[in-house]
Amino acid sequence: MVAHSKCNRCMDRLCMHKVPILSSLDKEDLKKIMKLIRHHEYEKGEMLLFDKDAMNSVVIINEGTAKAYKNTPDGREQILYIFSEGDFFGEQNLFSNQAATYSVQALQPVKTCNLYRDQFQELLYKYPEIAVKIIGELGNRMTRLENALQSIGVRNVDNRIGSILLEFAQKYGTRDRMGTIIHLPFSREGVANYLGVARETVSRKFSQLENDGIIQSLNNKEILIPDMNKIEAIAGTN
Amino acid sequence: MVAHSKCNRCMDRLCMHKVPILSSLDKEDLKKIMKLIRHHEYEKGEMLLFDKDAMNSVVIINEGTAKAYKNTPDGREQILYIFSEGDFFGEQNLFSNQAATYSVQALQPVKTCNLYRDQFQELLYKYPEIAVKIIGELGNRMTRLENALQSIGVRNVDNRIGSILLEFAQKYGTRDRMGTIIHLPFSREGVANYLGVARETVSRKFSQLENDGIIQSLNNKEILIPDMNKIEAIAGTN
DNA sequence: CGGACCATTGATAATTGTCAAAATTCGTGG
DNA sequence: CCACGAATTTTGACAATTATCAATGGTCCG
Numbered sequence: 001m002v003a004h005s006k007c008n009r010c011m012d013r014l015c016m017h018k019v020p021i022l023s024s025l026d027k028e029d030l031k032k033i034m035k036l037i038r039h040h041e042y043e044k045g046e047m048l049l050f051d052k053d054a055m056n057s058v059v060i061i062n063e064g065t066a067k068a069y070k071n072t073p074d075g076r077e078q079i080l081y082i083f084s085e086g087d088f089f090g091e092q093n094l095f096s097n098q099a100a101t102y103s104v105q106a107l108q109p110v111k112t113c114n115l116y117r118d119q120f121q122e123l124l125y126k127y128p129e130i131a132v133k134i135i136g137e138l139g140n141r142m143t144r145l146e147n148a149l150q151s152i153g154v155r156n157v158d159n160r161i162g163s164i165l166l167e168f169a170q171k172y173g174t175r176d177r178m179g180t181i182i183h184l185p186f187s188r189e190g191v192a193n194y195l196g197v198a199r200e201t202v203s204r205k206f207s208q209l210e211n212d213g214i215i216q217s218l219n220n221k222e223i224l225i226p227d228m229n230k231i232e233a234i235a236g237t238n
Numbered sequence: 239m240v241a242h243s244k245c246n247r248c249m250d251r252l253c254m255h256k257v258p259i260l261s262s263l264d265k266e267d268l269k270k271i272m273k274l275i276r277h278h279e280y281e282k283g284e285m286l287l288f289d290k291d292a293m294n295s296v297v298i299i300n301e302g303t304a305k306a307y308k309n310t311p312d313g314r315e316q317i318l319y320i321f322s323e324g325d326f327f328g329e330q331n332l333f334s335n336q337a338a339t340y341s342v343q344a345l346q347p348v349k350t351c352n353l354y355r356d357q358f359q360e361l362l363y364k365y366p367e368i369a370v371k372i373i374g375e376l377g378n379r380m381t382r383l384e385n386a387l388q389s390i391g392v393r394n395v396d397n398r399i400g401s402i403l404l405e406f407a408q409k410y411g412t413r414d415r416m417g418t419i420i421h422l423p424f425s426r427e428g429v430a431n432y433l434g435v436a437r438e439t440v441s442r443k444f445s446q447l448e449n450d451g452i453i454q455s456l457n458n459k460e461i462l463i464p465d466m467n468k469i470e471a472i473a474g475t476n
Numbered sequence: 477c478g479g480a481c482c483a484t485t486g487a488t489a490a491t492t493g494t495c496a497a498a499a500t501t502c503g504t505g506g
Numbered sequence: 507c508c509a510c511g512a513a514t515t516t517t518g519a520c521a522a523t524t525a526t527c528a529a530t531g532g533t534c535c536g
Contacts, residue, residue, distance in 0.1 A: 073474025
């Protein structure tokens with residue numbers, strides 16, 4: 001295998017073509033930028049970022065998933081995002097020297113592409129399209145946060161459980177003739193920390209849903225949903 | 239008063255100089271853009287935007303405050319943002335045709351400056367600095383949302399009350415030799431909808447804090463805080 | 477001064493958190 | 507491929523917190 005062909009393979013398999021925000025670059029520039037990118041790999045459970053640490057790069061997830069979370073005053077962790085292929089973080093620190101506002105930990109083996117802040121900034125000034133795409137992506141993420149805030153503000157936990165099942169079905173669900181199978185990105189404790197409730201409460205709610213025949217627990221990380229309409233009914237009008 | 243001088247006065251008093259995202263424009267361009275801007279006024283209680291409505295402009299708040307909120311399945315409203323002078327909304331819809339994701343209602347008399355989507359887009363391509371500023375501003379707003387999500391995920395309502403008091407002290411507080419006076423942007427019901435708890439719970443918690451000598455209610459919308467450190471202690475480690 | 481609106485307080489019910497024990501699942505190594 | 511131990515999850519009982527409903531008390535404004 002020649003070095004050059006390996007390099008092309010890189011370009012296809014690494015960040016470039018996976019990351020929407022870079023997809024407007026032409027081949028020439030892609031090559032230039034490729035040289036600036038540093039790669040990192042993390043094992044499951046490893047930390048990609050600690051809350052309050054200084055940051056100097058924008059990190060793009062190339063493979064795997066990671067959770068972003070904050071530690072709450074009462075000692076839990078509140079999960080904010082689940083990053084997967086093509087997502088990025090560190091952009092908040094692009095134009096200020098503020099420290100990280102959350103921690104990021106790998107949920108699976110993760111590969112990242114990192115770009116130093118200064119270099120990324122240059123990119124933005126050179127390609128307004130990239131900035132425009134980032135604005136669009138940040139908009140999506142904000143909408144997600146706004147929904148989460150609405151959802152977590154709902155006092156009825158049943159609604160919240162319904163919402164999270166809908167969300168996960170969209171992101172991690174596969175269709176089957178039995179129904180929809182959700183591959184949960186994390187354990188029950190993760191679900192609890194995403195919802196902002198106690199682990200045991202999640203267990204109880206899931207058990208109840210299983211008794212009612214609305215979901216079926218295949219194993220700790222897979223759930224079968226025969227009829228998605230019933231979940232929507234539980235989630236309420238969203 | 240001559241028309242021309244009035245116009246200059248406009249430039250000073252209207253959006254241009256109040257809005258950080260436009261402040262990088264030179265005078266020439268400011269003038270051009272001024273012609274594109276349409277102004278609106280709203281009375282207290284009037285709606286600036288309805289959730290799920292189509293949008294075609296970016297709206298910049300020039301005077302007054304407004305709340306952005308979503309209706310929850312259980313019939314409450316969850317407040318997401320309090321917009322004041324210099325804040326903007328509608329940017330999510332800049333590059334997609336998605337409908338509004340929240341409602342916006344005036345808390346006081348409000349004046350806005352509106353820019354049509356297409357025209358705003360052109361601005362972004364012409365001035366990458368504006369896009370960069372918007373990214374920065376969106377980053378700030380996301381950080382605020384992330385904090386809110388963390389805060390509301392905390393099961394201990396006392397912590398949450400503490401957090402909101404800290405936040406409001408920063409945004410709406412004035413120093414006094416008696417301590418800090420917070421001018422609440424809205425009623426108890428508003429506070430409750432911001433926190434995601436029942437109105438009565440807010441009353442009870444405030445009463446309790448007053449009994450403990452930590453706050454002093456001057457009237458329905460003003461609170462005196464003699465010692466901010468005690469509030470920080472209640473909010474917990476943030 | 478009066479009326480409408482908003483805030484407070486009380487009593488009770490419902491929900492969820494907490495702690496502890498039992499059951500299940502998962503991964504590893506034989 | 508099975509078995510074992512560790513980790514995670516489920517379940518139960520109880521305590522704590524908050525929502526709800528209803529009535530009272532205040533405040534603001536014309």
